[in-house]
Amino acid sequence: MKEPVALAVDLGGTWLRAAGVDAARTVMHEYVVSVGERRGTEQVRAILREAVGHVRECLRSSGRRIAVAGLSVPGLVDSERGLIRFAANLGVSDLPVADLVQGLLGAPVIVENDVRAATWGEWRWGAGEGADPFVYLNAGTGIAVGLMWGGRLLRGVGGAAGEIGHMPVVADGDPCRCGGRGCLETVAGGWGIAARAVRLAAAAGMPLPEGAAAREVCEVAARGHPVAAQVVRDAGDALGRAAIMLTRLVNPERIVLGGGLFAPGSPLVEAVRQCVEAHPLRDVPPPEVVVGRLGIRAGLLGAACLALEMLAA
């Protein structure tokens, strides 16, 4: 008799990833599709139906029983009601994703915000194992934090805990996607790094390719482009200061860095480590600062793990 599996889905603003995952952490029949320009309620429902249907059929063919489903989704999430309350990247609000997937599978469904799902994944199955308190600092297109202690994930009264990307760090700074100014993301989020580098490099007469992403900015910085290098240093400083703030407030045992900007070898990983080491507090050991082990599957595996544990509870 084969073990039951969780059908896990990680729905992002750019990609959707889905798979079967069992308690041995085996990933089966992984399915990845570009979300691209498919925005709005109907499109998102269709993408979810396709992904869940595809993985469901593969699992059935291989004789595995789907016992539960776990969804990692962006934006503001109401886990109790199984809703995406609001996700700007997907153009949806109050979308009952749990009901949709439960209707397709006839199995119980758990829904969690993507960064919190990844936090749970790294804490149970990754680089955060056993750490208490535990901080997961995610920097990709946006920036957010997952925070746990005593085995509990902080969600906040409105499901909005962890949104430090929209913490103001520059007085009268650049406009942010949230409508504010000078938020952390404008300096250190993937979109902010790209926008600042393109604008400042053009102004300095050393233009970068139009549409350059944060990864390319890091690459040309490493090859000596002075404006790109300064933009990357500014991002590293801002992320480092955020890590010190988290260290002071939470006194965590470990900080795990995740998301595209903290890929292994990224200069931003070293910047955060050095900043934390350069700001010790008497008699308080600094947290370990390590890169996540689950990589781009952190949200997927976290959602699977949450779902399997809900089943076992």
Added chain:
Amino acid sequence: MKEPVALAVDLGGTWLRAAGVDAARTVMHEYVVSVGERRGTEQVRAILREAVGHVRECLRSSGRRIAVAGLSVPGLVDSERGLIRFAANLGVSDLPVADLVQGLLGAPVIVENDVRAATWGEWRWGAGEGADPFVYLNAGTGIAVGLMWGGRLLRGVGGAAGEIGHMPVVADGDPCRCGGRGCLETVAGGWGIAARAVRLAAAAGMPLPEGAAAREVCEVAARGHPVAAQVVRDAGDALGRAAIMLTRLVNPERIVLGGGLFAPGSPLVEAVRQCVEAHPLRDVPPPEVVVGRLGIRAGLLGAACLALEMLAA
């Protein structure tokens, strides 16, 4: 038969306050003494012995039984071992205060950091009642935060959670008592407000009295002293930004402001409120921002409440 009472002590860097407190929140035989220049292990042991002895005798005379004791103490605390690990203000390290008081009373003793004791007090008996998550922002001589959710107080791996006073907020700023530079306390702590105001006012040829405290700085600012007014505005901005940071990270239901700088009517209360209101985040209701109800007894009552609840558990 009279109800048993907790003997509660709030030991600060400037004052010690002790009293008997029962579950009806009645404060009995309150004893307040200046700690003044009495620093170091022997002096602190003596102050504690005197205070506990005095309140114990008063309670005995009135026929009350001391069932438990609760101590609110500054600095780094090891609650499990009942130690003050390190308190710069008192000049002590690794002082076993629980053993000392248990020896005097023969009753169980609980020890908590002062800001966390006050956090518990406001959450159970004060302005934070029922809020989840709950943030207590304390600004007096120093600045620190207490954070709770799901009925649990965050202590941190080394008992150092909440020390946001030592979060760097000004690059290459003024030296801080912690050895760092530009920490939040250098701009917005009571000592930092006083030091900046005295120094900047002297440099501008409008000197303040030597030894002016933060309260006097607020008073002369209100009477129109331009340098003092700017120093108070800077402090309000820094505290407001800290409150936004806490709002983004924790998404609390309520933030309670405590400590001497947030006395009712203080301009800093309004500054924090306005800053939080001026930085909304889409679809996320801002936290209520209110002044604590327990005032200068927050630590005392919190320690009593923790002790009585330990007894009941």
